[in-house]
Amino acid sequence: MPDIRHDAPSGRFSTTVDGELAYLxxxxxxHHLVITHTWVxxxxxxxxxxxxxxxxAFEHAxxxxxxVRPACSYAAAWIERHPEFSDLLG
Structure with missing residues (x-):
C-alpha cells in the first residue's frame, strides 16, 4: 500500500500512485469524523x-x-466488509 498522508487542517487523507493523486x-x-468523499x-x-x-481514516479515528460516519457510498460499503471497525460507527 502506498504511503497515505493525513492533512489534519483540510481533513484530507491522500496518496500518490504512478503520479496520480487519490484522496479521501x-x-x-x-466527536465524529464524517467521511464525505473518496476519489481514486x-x-x-x-x-x-x-x-x-x-x-x-478509521485507524485515525x-x-x-x-x-466515524461514512457519508460517502464507498466508505459505507467498505465498513460492511470490515466489521472489525464497526465499533467506531457513531
Whole structure:
C-alpha cells in the first residue's frame, strides 16, 4: 500500500500512485469524523487504494477517540466488509 498522508487542517487523507493523486475527504462534526468523499482516478483503480484510504481514516479515528460516519457510498460499503471497525460507527 502506498504511503497515505493525513492533512489534519483540510481533513484530507491522500496518496500518490504512478503520479496520480487519490484522496479521501473528511470533516469533523463534534466527536465524529464524517467521511464525505473518496476519489481514486480510474487509471489507478482496482488496486485497493480507496480501501487503504478508508482504513487510514478509521485507524485515525480509533487513535484519536473519534466515532466515524461514512457519508460517502464507498466508505459505507467498505465498513460492511470490515466489521472489525464497526465499533467506531457513531
Amino acid at each position: 475527504d473528511t470533516r469533523l462534526d463534534g 482516478p480510474e487509471v489507478i483503480g482496482g488496486r485497493g487504494i480507496a480501501g487503504g484510504l478508508v482504513r487510514a 480509533r487513535a484519536t477517540g473519534l466515532k
